[in-house]
Amino acid sequence: MRRTIAARGAAVAAAGTLALALSACDDPGGAGGGGEGGGEGGGGSASDLRVGLAYDIGGRGDKSFNDSAYRGLQRIEEELGVAEVNDLEPSKDEPDSAKVDRLRLMADQDYDVVIAVGFAYAEPLREVAPDYPDVRFAIIDEEIDDLDNVTSLVFAEEEASFLAGVAAAHTTEEDHVGFIGGVQTPLIEKFESGFTAGVEHVDDGIEIESQYLSQPPDMGGFQDPAAGKSAARSQYDAGADVIYHASGASGNGVLEAAEEEEKYFIGVDSDQYESATDAQKPYVITSAMKRIDTAVFEFVSAVAEGEAESGVQRFDLSDGGVDYADSNEEAMGEIGDELEEAKQQIIDGEIEVSSS
Structure with missing residues (x-):
């Protein structure tokens, strides 16, 4: 297997031109060459597949959303024995045209599977995918049917966020908690709604x-740890003693504030206890775990088996697509039973969590 995850692709849009360096391969002869995607099924054996992944704002290292996608890519490389994997970073404040070029480049480079991480790729993918019917595309967090x-791989974020709210309510000593969203979009509002x-x-x-750190079209709220830290300090100063964030890499600043103020923090997407x-x-x-x-x-497993389906695939508490992290054993000793009870009530339909 050719190992390419560690090599970084760089995408820079300038004067309408994309300068992007794909990683070199140990075996320049290579496998691949336009997969057999399309419709339902497609693909071949895993050893024939070349898989590309394009990160969302903040990129790899956000300890959240993108890092969860990266762990999936690692599993693909380690367990499926695919021919090649590659992951590409966004540039800061890039236009949609850069995303279009990034997706088109991977398709032109004969990647059989191209995964776009985040709703910001919706319009670029709509533009690119019809031109490459033999490439199997996936998008995280946007419904394209x-x-x-x-x-489309979408999640019941509101269910995991509900459990974050239960955790906050059982932890607060001041009866005062906080939510920090990166950018006020419908997706992030689902996190806030479930938490509330x-x-x-x-x-x-x-x-x-x-509080939201930015408003569309400014997506900087997902990659501004300083703004996250400032917002968290303000909420702690106002009396909150537990903060839940859905702000991507900005959450690293929220956690820094929690440590400095000796207050509590609830992470998102990845198990942020493990990366703390x-x-x-x-x-x-x-x-609030989101199993991207x-x-x-x-x-990718379904593509390899010729069983991939187009349309929308939803992941929720009932199938483990979302969940809560239990790595902090001390905290779970205090509130674990309450979280598990609420989780089961949601799965059983006794609690219905609205997404708005």
């Missing part, structure tokens, strides 16, 4: 602070 070679519902399910008298420093770990109660890694792995 009218293209035969595109699979979970808090109020436990105690509707708890005060909830809420030893000094930060005591303040990380749990994380599992979705990415299962999608």
Whole structure:
């Protein structure tokens, strides 16, 4: 197998031209060459597949959304024995044209599977996918159901966020908690809605602070740890003692504030207790898990088996697509039973969590 994850692709849009360096391969002869995607099924054996992944804003190293996608790519490389994998980073404040060029480049380079991480790729993918009917595309967090070679991988973020709200409500000593969103989009509003519902399910008298770091079209709120830290300090100063964030790499600043203020933090997408420093770990109660890694792995597995389907695939608590992290054993000793009870009630339909 050719190992290419460690090599970085760089995408830079300038004067309408994309300068992008794909990683070199150990075996320049290579496998691949326009997969057999399309419609339902497609693909061949895993050893024939070349898989490309394009990151969302913030890129790899955000300890959240993109890193979860990267873990899925690692599993693909390690367990499926594919011919090649490659992952490409976005540039800061790039236009949609750069995303179009990034997707088109991978398709032109004969990647059989191209995975776009994040709703920001929706319009670029709509533009590119019809031109490459033999390439199997997937997009995270956007519903595209009218293209035969595109699979949408979407999640019940509101269910995991409900559990984050339950955790916050059972942890707060001040009856005052906070939510920080990266950018105020419908997707991130799902996180806020679920969190608020979970808090109020436990105690509707708890005060909830809420703040977004930026407004569309400014997507910088997902990659601004300094802004995350400032927002968290403001909420802690206002009396909140637990903050849940859905802000991508900006959440690293929220966690820094939690450590400095000795207040509590709830992570998102990945298990942020695992990526926290030893000094930060005591303040990380749990994380609202979004198993992008599992979705990415299962999608490529389906392509390899000729069973990939176009349209929308949803992941929720019932199938493990979302969940809560239980790595902080001390915290789970205090609130684990409450979280598990709420989780089962959602799965059983006794609690219905609205996405808005």
